[in-house]
Amino acid sequence: MDKSLVPNVSVDSVVFGFDSAHLNILLISRSIVHNEILYQDWKFPGDLILKNEDLDTASKRILKEQTGLEKIYMKQLKAFGALDRLLKRPQDMAWLVSIDHPEERVITIPYYALINLEKNGKKTGVLNQNARWFPVDEVKNIPLAFDHHEILEFALETLRNEVRTKPLAFELLPPKFSLSQLQKIYEVIFQVTLDKRNFRKKIANLSYIVPLNEKENDVSHRPANLYMFSRDVYHKLKSQNFDFTI
Amino acid sequence: MDKSLVPNVSVDSVVFGFDSAHLNILLISRSIVHNEILYQDWKFPGDLILKNEDLDTASKRILKEQTGLEKIYMKQLKAFGALDRLLKRPQDMAWLVSIDHPEERVITIPYYALINLEKNGKKTGVLNQNARWFPVDEVKNIPLAFDHHEILEFALETLRNEVRTKPLAFELLPPKFSLSQLQKIYEVIFQVTLDKRNFRKKIANLSYIVPLNEKENDVSHRPANLYMFSRDVYHKLKSQNFDFTI
DNA sequence: CCAAAAGTGTTAGGAGTACACCCATGA
DNA sequence: TCATGGGTGTACTCCTAACACTTTTGG
Numbered sequence: 115m116d117k118s119l120v121p122n123v124s125v126d127s128v129v130f131g132f133d134s135a136h137l138n139i140l141l142i143s144r145s146i147v148h149n150e151i152l153y154q155d156w157k158f159p160g161d162l163i164l165k166n167e168d169l170d171t172a173s174k175r176i177l178k179e180q181t182g183l184e185k186i187y188m189k190q191l192k193a194f195g196a197l198d199r200l201l202k203r204p205q206d207m208a209w210l211v212s213i214d215h216p217e218e219r220v221i222t223i224p225y226y227a228l229i230n231l232e233k234n235g236k237k238t239g240v241l242n243q244n245a246r247w248f249p250v251d252e253v254k255n256i257p258l259a260f261d262h263h264e265i266l267e268f269a270l271e272t273l274r275n276e277v278r279t280k281p282l283a284f285e286l287l288p289p290k291f292s293l294s295q296l297q298k299i300y301e302v303i304f305q306v307t308l309d310k311r312n313f314r315k316k317i318a319n320l321s322y323i324v325p326l327n328e329k330e331n332d333v334s335h336r337p338a339n340l341y342m343f344s345r346d347v348y349h350k351l352k353s354q355n356f357d358f359t360i
Numbered sequence: 361m362d363k364s365l366v367p368n369v370s371v372d373s374v375v376f377g378f379d380s381a382h383l384n385i386l387l388i389s390r391s392i393v394h395n396e397i398l399y400q401d402w403k404f405p406g407d408l409i410l411k412n413e414d415l416d417t418a419s420k421r422i423l424k425e426q427t428g429l430e431k432i433y434m435k436q437l438k439a440f441g442a443l444d445r446l447l448k449r450p451q452d453m454a455w456l457v458s459i460d461h462p463e464e465r466v467i468t469i470p471y472y473a474l475i476n477l478e479k480n481g482k483k484t485g486v487l488n489q490n491a492r493w494f495p496v497d498e499v500k501n502i503p504l505a506f507d508h509h510e511i512l513e514f515a516l517e518t519l520r521n522e523v524r525t526k527p528l529a530f531e532l533l534p535p536k537f538s539l540s541q542l543q544k545i546y547e548v549i550f551q552v553t554l555d556k557r558n559f560r561k562k563i564a565n566l567s568y569i570v571p572l573n574e575k576e577n578d579v580s581h582r583p584a585n586l587y588m589f590s591r592d593v594y595h596k597l598k599s600q601n602f603d604f605t606i
Numbered sequence: 607c608c609a610a611a612a613g614t615g616t617t618a619g620g621a622g623t624a625c626a627c628c629c630a631t632g633a
Numbered sequence: 634t635c636a637t638g639g640g641t642g643t644a645c646t647c648c649t650a651a652c653a654c655t656t657t658t659g660g
Contacts, residue, residue: 120368120465120467121368122366122367122368122369123368123369123441123467163441165465166443167443168441168442168443169439169441169442169467190438190439191438192436192437192438192439192469193415193436193438193439193469195369195409195414195415195469196414196415197412197413197414219366219411221366221369221415221469223438223439223441223467275521275525279521292612293612293613294611294612309650309651309652310612310613310614311613311614311615311651311652312649312650312651314613314614315615315649316648316649330612330658332659333610333611333658333659334609334610334611334658334659334660335609335610335611335612335657335658335659336610336611336612336613336656336657336658337611337612337657337658338611338612338613339612339613538639539639539640540638540639555623555624555625556639556640556641557624557625557640557641557642558622558623558624560640560641561622561642562621562622576639578632579631579637579638579639580631580632580633580636580637580638581630581631581632581636581637581638581639582629582630582631582637582638582639582640583630583631583638583639584638584639584640585639585640
């Protein structure tokens, strides 16, 4: 194993991608042959960190190396350090050996990341052949490495908490978006349906969501007006103590 | 250094204690002589974890060893892993050598803990001579080890977020409490003053805060009625989806 | 002209906020 | 009898929730 690695600490990334209809998760394919059995499953992008590297730096570096994604919103979740988190299944242990990390005790520090998929897209943003987007509600039926199901649950809960009080929805949207797209984000994150008129009334009161003189193109229905999120206005309001809530 | 320790991972505890008037923080005194200078400052209870120990287990064990506190509410904050977090001041580096942990890279995983100080008390609950309670707003003027000021800020922010949606206030109170005590908790945590009548109206709607047929004793004013928090009722309501907010 | 999503107001009920005086106890 | 904190109601405002039809575009 590389001596410049911290042997007991890794980072992972739970990347949420929104494509105007669904919330998706980025997974990396993993194949291991162990005792003549082929195991195929999925994992989050992640790896051990370097000794001379901050946690935040490591998570960005590794995400870029493994998927090609960069310059997206990332935030730490918390540390996952259960004693047996690497030891529950034979394929997990075999995989550690196969990549020359035969440490038994690895504490992982997952991050969640947010990206819009319409432009950064299923193709353009993701370079690695082994990486694939899955709708978040399908992931519970997909075999994941280690404790990654548990990490995903925590990431979802955290996303739901944070999106209530922070302007995270805009990280999932393109720079110019329609109100229906914005509404859809809250609907897929909270698994609810919202009333269109009430939602728009609320948005109309938020000075940092500014209407543009621009409409959707090439849609086979009445084109929606486009809006943008003004970070400037938002931070000005926030500094005058202010409570963001949808 | 003990070979059964994970050399790069520690846990710390930010213990909040409420004494009916103030929110307090538990700190441990640290003295180091370095280059013939005596440094005296304070730190959170904390240490490196053992190789065969969960993070949650480690934080409980170390808190008990260093302060005597046990069986109190504890929850992980997040990992702090800045490259230079141990290297900013000479006393920090000298201290690591003095306790035989001369590792340069230690990622710490702080927990926050909640306790009531009226019964568990300034004396009874805390065994270690070096441990002392400080009012939380005095701590910013006290020299703390490493990045412990930053960790405290994060702990306070987290406490404020979580106390909004979870029944944490009751962890800071004795089993039987008055409504004024409960109100005071929200006032000290959020640094606001609340209207007594409006506060009590809200509480009256919460079925899991149940009035007892019991009053305060030995107070030189009209004795307050006592209440208790019913975990049963709370969890029943919560399972029928329900939104806790003060 | 059809399909599809955009856009738009009103009303009723509930929650939040502001506000001032009397009560019970110990000293 | 005084000092101290406990305990109580009302009116107004604002937010929330429920609800259905017309408009604009591409095909």
